[in-house]
Amino acid sequence: MILKQLSLINYKNFESKDLEFDAKINCFVGDNGVGKTNILDAIYHLSFGKSYFNPVSSQNIKHNADFFVIDGTFEKDERTEKIVCSLKRNTKKIIKRNGKPYERFADHIGLLPLVIISPADRDLIIEGSDTRRKFMDGVISQSDKSYLKALMNYNKVLAQRNALLKYFAVNHTFEPATLEVYNKQLQTFGNEIFEKRKEFVTAFIPIFQEQYKAITGDTEKVDLRYDSKLYKDDLSGLLEKSLEKDRAVQYTSVGIHKDDLSFKIKEYPIKKFGSQGQQKSFLIALKFAQFHFMKEQSNTTPILILDDIFDKLDENRVAHIVALVDDSNFGQIFVSDTHAERTENVVKKIHQTYKIFKL
CATH class of the missing domain: 1.20.1050.90 (RecF/RecN/SMC, N-terminal domain)
Incomplete structure (x- = not known):
């Protein structure tokens, strides 16, 4: 399963953003606060119908805007799945699959398997x-x-x-x-x-x-x-x-x-x-x-999101992780990092196609 395109309107810090992705590795690089994690969260939102980082849906609407829309085009089992998640202030969130709204959000869970690895995961321990x-x-x-x-x-x-x-x-x-x-x-x-x-x-x-x-x-x-x-x-x-x-x-x-x-x-x-x-x-x-x-x-390869995981890891552990994802068992991967050079050095060691987005 791969995410081919993503469009954002009034989502967090983005007024409007359109992105086309590589089928294997996609990296978002830039300073803190430019929205790298927000793009990753939008992808998570399409899979789970909610944000990974902020469960209060209305707080994901851009300041001074009245609504947000996340629009994604996926390719799964040789079929196209178009998922749209939208929310207008003071109304109920809507998730549509190929133009048809879900009556129950629970019916959407599992359609687009996804795993996210983030610094926020430390909450699992503490x-x-x-x-x-x-x-x-x-x-x-x-x-x-x-x-x-x-x-x-x-x-x-x-x-x-x-x-x-x-x-x-x-x-x-x-x-x-x-x-x-x-x-x-x-x-x-x-x-x-x-x-x-x-x-x-x-x-x-x-x-x-x-x-x-x-x-x-x-x-x-x-x-x-x-x-x-x-x-x-x-x-x-x-x-x-x-x-x-x-x-x-x-x-x-x-x-x-x-x-x-x-x-x-x-x-x-x-x-x-x-x-x-x-x-x-x-x-x-x-x-x-x-x-x-x-x-x-x-029986579907989940999307893997790596949010800022190379920070605070020594080179040895990074090398082990790179070796793990350089494997046919993995499908599409999304990575965020503050250091463009470090990211490029890491993905060059993975023998897969990649795209780098500088924000």
């Missing part, structure tokens, strides 16, 4: 479990529609149960039969999500470990662990045990929405015991593993 769950859910959802549906249903029921708990507290009442209806639904959707997360992590770990070794050349052991209370008890039992706490705090304190993904290096948390270089290599390996996992699951 932030809370919610960030790591979103990563896990995002990878699985791109190739498994039933998982995405179960996740959306679970979150909907969870919100309803939380609202009911607040209602009980405000009105000094309690209706166990009504609560049980939500408990059963949470268990049904939660069990499906739990089983698929387990399957994913089992399949993903060896791919990830292989990528880490390829990037670093090191033999140090890295690992991922899926942490969930559902390993020890089913969700029905957990909800029953936490009932008094849930009524006191007025929200659901147990369930798959509390699961986590632990990152380990030499059996210790990488957040505390990994150097900056090890953490960056860990995250890049994680995303390269995502790329290979998604490619295998979808």
Whole structure:
């Protein structure tokens, strides 16, 4: 799959921008603040229907403008896919595929597989479990529609149960039969999500470990662990045990929405015991593993976006990454960097066609 053309109107700092891309490597170079990352984010937006960096859609509209439009022409499986994402202030976002608007944005997820590697990925290490769950859910959802549906249903029921708990507290009442209806639904959707997360992590770990070794050349052991209370008890039992706490705090304190993904290096948390270089290599390996996992699951080569990843990496690690992407397993790649000369030196070592855009 390749992105052939991209047009932006009033997107972030761009009033109007038209770009035609190389089928292999496309590099955006220039000083900080000129919009390199914004172009990459627009590509991400077409794939996921939202920004990678700013989830508040209206804030992606250029200052003093009333709307934005992102228009992309993709080539996938010898077919042309024209995707348009637009938003007018105070209205609902619209995503169109070949001129037809989606009724549900969820139907678009997975059509255009894409992996982004960015400095913002450090949040996966330093932030809370919610960030790591979103990563896990995002990878699985791109190739498994039933998982995405179960996740959306679970979150909907969870919100309803939380609202009911607040209602009980405000009105000094309690209706166990009504609560049980939500408990059963949470268990049904939660069990499906739990089983698929387990399957994913089992399949993903060896791919990830292989990528880490390829990037670093090191033999140090890295690992991922899926942490969930559902390993020890089913969700029905957990909800029953936490009932008094849930009524006191007025929200659901147990369930798959509390699961986590632990990152380990030499059996210790990488957040505390990994150097900056090890953490960056860990995250890049994680995303390269995502790329290979998604490619295998979808039978489509995802677009790969590398946002400023050569910064803070030593030459040895850069060389390993270059060797990895100089491979027929990779398709179209988008790169941003502040140093034009460094970028050109890197892409010249990759035996593929390329285009450099100076912003």
